[in-house]
Amino acid sequence: MAIKNALLVDDSKVARFALSKILEHRDMEVNMASSAEEALDFLSKNTLPDVIFMDHLMPGMNGVEAAKAIKSNPDTAGIPIIMCTSKKSSSFTDEAKNFGIYSILSKPPQSEGLSLMLEQLATDVEQGTLPRPESLTSPATDEEDSIILPTNSPAENINNTLTGTAESHAVPLTADLIEQISRSAVKTHVNNRVHELLNDLFDEQYVHVKRALEDTEKKQEARIEEHLKLLTELVDQRTRNLRDEVAAEINMNLSRELAISRKEMAKNSGFTAEHMAELKDHITSVQTIDTEFWQTLQSEAVQQAHEISRETAEDIAQRTIDLYVAQQKAAHSRIYTLGLAVSLGIFSVGIAWLSGLFG
Numbered sequence: 001m002a003i004k005n006a007l008l009v010d011d012s013k014v015a016r017f018a019l020s021k022i023l024e025h026r027d028m029e030v031n032m033a034s035s036a037e038e039a040l041d042f043l044s045k046n047t048l049p050d051v052i053f054m055d056h057l058m059p060g061m062n063g064v065e066a067a068k069a070i071k072s073n074p075d076t077a078g079i080p081i082i083m084c085t086s087k088k089s090s091s092f093t094d095e096a097k098n099f100g101i102y103s104i105l106s107k108p109p110q111s112e113g114l115s116l117m118l119e120q121l122a123t124d125v126e127q128g129t130l131p132r133p134e135s136l137t138s139p140a141t142d143e144e145d146s147i148i149l150p151t152n153s154p155a156e157n158i159n160n161t162l163t164g165t166a167e168s169h170a171v172p173l174t175a176d177l178i179e180q181i182s183r184s185a186v187k188t189h190v191n192n193r194v195h196e197l198l199n200d201l202f203d204e205q206y207v208h209v210k211r212a213l214e215d216t217e218k219k220q221e222a223r224i225e226e227h228l229k230l231l232t233e234l235v236d237q238r239t240r241n242l243r244d245e246v247a248a249e250i251n252m253n254l255s256r257e258l259a260i261s262r263k264e265m266a267k268n269s270g271f272t273a274e275h276m277a278e279l280k281d282h283i284t285s286v287q288t289i290d291t292e293f294w295q296t297l298q299s300e301a302v303q304q305a306h307e308i309s310r311e312t313a314e315d316i317a318q319r320t321i322d323l324y325v326a327q328q329k330a331a332h333s334r335i336y337t338l339g340l341a342v343s344l345g346i347f348s349v350g351i352a353w354l355s356g357l358f359g
Contacts, residue, residue, distance in 0.1 A: 003050045003118050003125075005029035009039040009066065010055040010084065014202040015107065019053060019084070022111050026118070035059070036066030043076050051121060053105065056085030064099070071100040080121055080130055084109070097131055 006023055010016045011034050020030045031049065033039035036058055052070070054063040061069075063083055070076045080102040093104050102124075103117055124130050 003028065003122050005031070005047075005049045007039060007042065007049040007052045008032045009036060009052065009058075009063070011035060011058045012055070012198075012202050014205070015055065015084070019109055022109060022114055025111075026115070036061035036063065036069075039066060040069060043070070043073075043079075048076060048079060050079075050125075051102075051118075052079055052081045053084055054081050056083055064096075067099065067101060078130075080125070082117065082121075100132065102131060 006028055008016050008019055008023075008030060010019070010032075013034075016032050016034075020032065023030050031042065031046070033042055036054075037060060039052070039054075054067055056063040058066075063085070067081050067083070070079065070081065077100075081100065082103050082105050083096055083101045084105045084107055086107045096104060102121065105114065105117065
């Protein structure tokens, strides 16, 4: 499964900008939140991201507390969280992973290390081997930052000590405890203040750098545009000169060819006596050829006419003979029939006469 979108949670604009550029170069969709509270609100109202990059130290709810809230919610517990911090001790890394943090990303992030981490994350998501939190308690801090506090507040302990109503499990407010509490409070305040000042400084530097980049980009664009304009004018000028040179060369060639053509036409203008003699001979030869051809054609026509007349006469004669023969045959048939009829009549009369004689 490819990692396509991410949520960046960091109170520093510079840190968000730097990490977002690296992720965008990987064709990832990036959303940002400037605090842990804003990140939790984003997760409750929008599509869940494939990965969350969580800053460790932030004003208000820090990264560890935000991660605890995300892992405690069943809807968001499956989102892998990468903690962005400059604190990368082995104990912190192990405890963070037990807590549910997928990996630790050192600040400032490096493109190669981030790419390897995202590739491994994609493999773990596809194979279903993401680490699951063993505990939702915050990972321990360094020993020098750890403070063993009594159950009650210092004010309650002091009041209980003065009034004598302290419970059996109350810790006495000693000078060492007060010093430890003071040192821890001052250190926390100083760290928070330094963090705020650094963020303000980074934001101010980011604005200056962004403005400087924009000014440099505008100047560079203006310089490029001016250079292109000069280059265009130079090309137009050289093209214009070349066009004029080509036109002049063409005009010169045309003039030369026209002069040659005029000379040739002047030489060949009119018909000479030789030309007239050649033309007369040609006409005479043509007429001779036409006369011979006509005579030949005429003789062939006369011969064909004689043949057609002979064939027609023979056909008419044959038809006349056939008609005469047919008529003669018809006349003989009629005479034969008449004679037969007369013979039969005489035979009948004879038979009748003989019948009368012998009757």
